[in-house]
Amino acid sequence: MSKLAVAGKSGKQQGLQVCSICGNYCENKTDIKHCPTCNNDISERKNNSLQKTWALLITAIIFIIPANVYPITFLLKNNNLYPDTIMSGIISLVDSDMQGIALIVFIASIAVPILKIVALVFITLAVQLGWRFSARRQLLIFSFVDWVGRWSILDLFVISIMVAVFDKGSLLSVYPGVAATSFTVVVIATLFAANSFDTRLIWDAQRPEINTKTQDKL
Numbered sequence: 001m002s003k004l005a006v007a008g009k010s011g012k013q014q015g016l017q018v019c020s021i022c023g024n025y026c027e028n029k030t031d032i033k034h035c036p037t038c039n040n041d042i043s044e045r046k047n048n049s050l051q052k053t054w055a056l057l058i059t060a061i062i063f064i065i066p067a068n069v070y071p072i073t074f075l076l077k078n079n080n081l082y083p084d085t086i087m088s089g090i091i092s093l094v095d096s097d098m099q100g101i102a103l104i105v106f107i108a109s110i111a112v113p114i115l116k117i118v119a120l121v122f123i124t125l126a127v128q129l130g131w132r133f134s135a136r137r138q139l140l141i142f143s144f145v146d147w148v149g150r151w152s153i154l155d156l157f158v159i160s161i162m163v164a165v166f167d168k169g170s171l172l173s174v175y176p177g178v179a180a181t182s183f184t185v186v187v188i189a190t191l192f193a194a195n196s197f198d199t200r201l202i203w204d205a206q207r208p209e210i211n212t213k214t215q216d217k218l
């Protein structure tokens with residue numbers, strides 16, 4: 001059993017810092033700037049974790065609106081352009097008796113990005129405002145959205161396949177729309193937001209005596 005588990009205290013309380021790369025920990029001293037195991041940069045907490053997470057979440061919130069409002073693809077047929085938003089594409093799939101694919105696109109392109117943003121905003125607010133919500137449940141929610149959020153790029157793969165299949169330089173072609181770029185920004189921003197968030201702040205927020213705003217700047 002590790003030293004952390006035996007003592008029943010946080011690493012910070014024991015004067016330890018954990019390497020985010022290899023997971024090993026060492027003493028928190030001013031002269032120790034690199035992990036003794038893998039030689040990567042080491043710190044007590046991720047620097048400016050909340051600020052970075054909020055900046056990326058706000059970016060995702062801004063871009064998710066055009067991602068769902070503007071066309072994500074344009075179908076060129078007989079010199080006529082037919083725009084499709086994410087939702088209209090899902091409706092077209094349902095009308096074509098492809099409910100399974102429509103469900104996958106809906107979950108990957110609409111449900112997952114929105115749920116991931118909502119979950120990350122909730123956890124970040126819980127840390128910043130010191131809400132007494134179960135730390136283990138917050139970590140469980142964070143782990144789930146971090147894993148499932150990687151599949152939200154699926155819609156862009158569908159667009160790529162459509163372009164490769166239909167764009168033959170003939171009467172039928174498919175082009176990505178403005179929403180495709182916006183959707184890409186949303187996916188990247190949420191991925192980096194989850195990566196920049198320091199989950200150790202969740203445990204800090206459970207202790208009223210710890211000023212989480214101060215800890216976030218360490």
